[in-house]
Each structure stands twice: as C-alpha cells, then as structure tokens.
Amino acid sequence: EVQVxxxxxxxxxxxxxxxxxxxxSGFTFSSYEMNWVRxxxxxxxxxxxxxxxxxSTKYYADSVKGRFTISRDNAKNSLYLQMNSLRAEDTAVYYxxxxxxxxxxxxxxxxxxxxxxx
Amino acid sequence: EIVLTxxxxxxxxxxxxxATLSCRASQSVSSSLAWYQQxxxxxxxxxxxxxxxxxxxxxxRFSGSGSGTDFTLTISSLEPEDFAVYYCQQRSNWPPTxxxxxxxxxx
Numbered sequence: 001e002v003q004v005x006x007x008x009x010x011x012x013x014x015x016x017x018x019x020x021x022x023x024x025s026g027f028t029f030s031s032y033e034m035n036w037v038r039x040x041x042x043x044x045x046x047x048x049x050x051x052x053x054x055x056s057t058k059y060y061a062d063s064v065k066g067r068f069t070i071s072r073d074n075a076k077n078s079l080y081l082q083m084n085s086l087r088a089e090d091t092a093v094y095y096x097x098x099x100x101x102x103x104x105x106x107x108x109x110x111x112x113x114x115x116x117x118x
Numbered sequence: 119e120i121v122l123t124x125x126x127x128x129x130x131x132x133x134x135x136x137a138t139l140s141c142r143a144s145q146s147v148s149s150s151l152a153w154y155q156q157x158x159x160x161x162x163x164x165x166x167x168x169x170x171x172x173x174x175x176x177x178x179r180f181s182g183s184g185s186g187t188d189f190t191l192t193i194s195s196l197e198p199e200d201f202a203v204y205y206c207q208q209r210s211n212w213p214p215t216x217x218x219x220x221x222x223x224x225x
Contacts, residue, residue, distance in 0.1 A: 037162075043153075045162065045205055045216040061213055095161055102151050103209035105172060108161035 002107055004079075004096045009112030013056055016086050020042035022079040023095030033099040036081050038092035039111075048094070049081065050102060059105075064090075067080075086116045106109035120144050120205050130225040138194040139220045141206035146186045150210035153182055153191045156219075157202045165204075166191065169170035198224070 008020040022034070049070040050059040052089040069082040078097050079096055093113050097105035121144040121224055131137055141151065149169040154162040164173040166182035171191060179194040201224045206217040 044218050045156075045207070047214045047216070059212065098166070101209070103207075103214040104164065104167045105154075105162070106164045107169075108163070110161055 002098075004098060004107055004109040006094065006096045007113040008107040009094065011115045011117065012086055013118050014087060014116055016116070017082070017084045017115050018086065018114060020081040020083065020094055020096075020114070022081075022109060024077045024079065024098070027098070029072075029077040033102055034079045035097045035099050035103065035105055036070065036079075037095045037097055037108075038090075038114075040089075040092045043092075049102070050099070051079070055103065063077075070106070083114070084089065086114075088116050090114060092115045119213060120147060120208055120211050120215050122215055124204075124206060124220045126166050126220060127139045127218075128221045128223060131224050131225045133196050133198055134193035137191075137196055137200070137222055138224070139191040139204055141191070141217050142187040143187045143189075143208060144150075144178060145211075147208040147210035150187045150207070151182075151184070151189050151209055152207045153180075154205045154207065155200075156205065157206055162205065193222075196222075 005023045035050050051070045055072045067085045071080045093111040095111045096109045098107035123142045125140045151169045153166040154161040170182045181192045183190050203219045203221050205219050
C-alpha cells in the first residue's frame with residue numbers, strides 16, 4: 001500500500017523548535033518530489049515547502065523561509081521538516097504529501113498537529 | 119502570488135443533484151490547476167489535475183473543466199460520500215496556492 005505517515009508534532013512554546021518526520025512506504029521514495037502542506041485550525045490549506053527527489057532543490061513559503069528546513073533521507077525513505085523560531089501562527093496540522101510534477105499532491109498522510117503556545 | 123477565489127463558499131444540495139463549483143484565478147494559470155476533496159478529520163484527496171484529468175481511482179461523476187482563469191469542478195450526481203470541502207490549487211506560478219475552499223453540504 002502506498003502511504004506516508006507523519007510524526008513529531010506536539011505542543012511547543014513560542015520561539016521553540018520541533019522536527020517533523022514523514023515515513024514513506026509502498027513506492028520508490030527516491031523517485032518522487034515531496035511537499036509539506038499545513039492547515040491551521042478551521043482554515044484552508046497552505047503550501048509550506050518542497051524538496052526535489054534528490055534533495056538538491058528546496059523551496060519555502062515566505063511565511064517560513066529562514067525558520068524551517070526541509071530535508072530527506074532516501075536510504076531511510078524519510079522526509080523531515082525542521083521548524084525553528086516557532087510562532088503562534090505556525091499552529092496547524094502538517095501534512096506530508098507526495099508530489100507529481102512538483103506541486104500536484106497525490107498521496108497525503110493523516111497529518112501531525114503542531115501547537116505553538118505558552 | 120496568484121490568488122484563487124472559489125465560489126460559492128457553501129453549496130447546499132441533495133443526493134442525486136448536480137454540483138458545480140467554481141475557481142477563478144487572479145491571473146492565467148493555463149491548465150495547471152488541481153482539485154482536492156477533504157472530509158472532516160481527514161487529509162485532502164487529489165481528484166483532478168491539469169484542470170480536467172481525473173486522478174487514479176476517482177469516479178467518473180467527478181469532472182473538471184476550464185483554462186486560463188476560470189475553472190469548474192462538476193459532480194454529475196451527488197453521492198452521500200461527496201459532501202465535503204473542495205479546494206482548487208494552482209501550480210503554474212510559484213508559490214503554489216490554494217483557494218479558500220467550497221463546502222458542499224447536504225440539504
């Protein structure tokens with residue numbers, strides 16, 4: 001079965017850090033681009049970050065640039081999102097999504113919840 | 119950044135009826151538009167890509183049309199499981215952006 005499973009969310013204080021992970025299975029992870037997308041409570045979807053299949057190309061939304069870092073380990077079939085200097089407005093469910101042609105997202109995980117609050 | 123505006127915000131229909139959802143882009147995105155379905159507590163699901171191509175496993179009652187700035191998602195005959203929130207998304211210009219969503223609710 002093709003799937004991705006996120007983990008690593010939780011409650012963190014403003015200014016803190018968190019590392020999200022996404023474990024992929026059922027497909028050749030190293031052949032696919034990947035994205036992180038988030039959804040604040042009761043709100044719509046917001047693209048966060050993209051990484052190419054090799055990991056050599058990375059893009060970020062302006063709202064997280066300089067604070068978040070996307071990475072991947074193709075040997076471990078895993079995607080990561082390192083989140084630093086977290087703010088209340090980063091509170092959201094974070095989804096890992098497999099990409100087709102960069103930004104069409106055809107496989108999604110169930111998400112992991114990040115809450116930034118004191 | 120391209121802004122996608124979806125209408126209506128909420129659509130109230132009954133099973134068996136035809137649903138027509140609209141997505142308008144602030145500038146041309148050619149045919150680089152996708153539609154997603156999201157049910158409460160679930161992840162989004164890709165329905166349509168490149169404006170009119172159904173994703174794998176998506177029933178034929180879902181169809182997409184349009185190009186440039188105006189796009190439509192049509193559900194020909196609503197099934198009970200189709201009541202959800204629908205988002206459009208463009209990949210033509212960076213950054214990729216989503217519409218604000220249309221909630222399709224059962225009347």
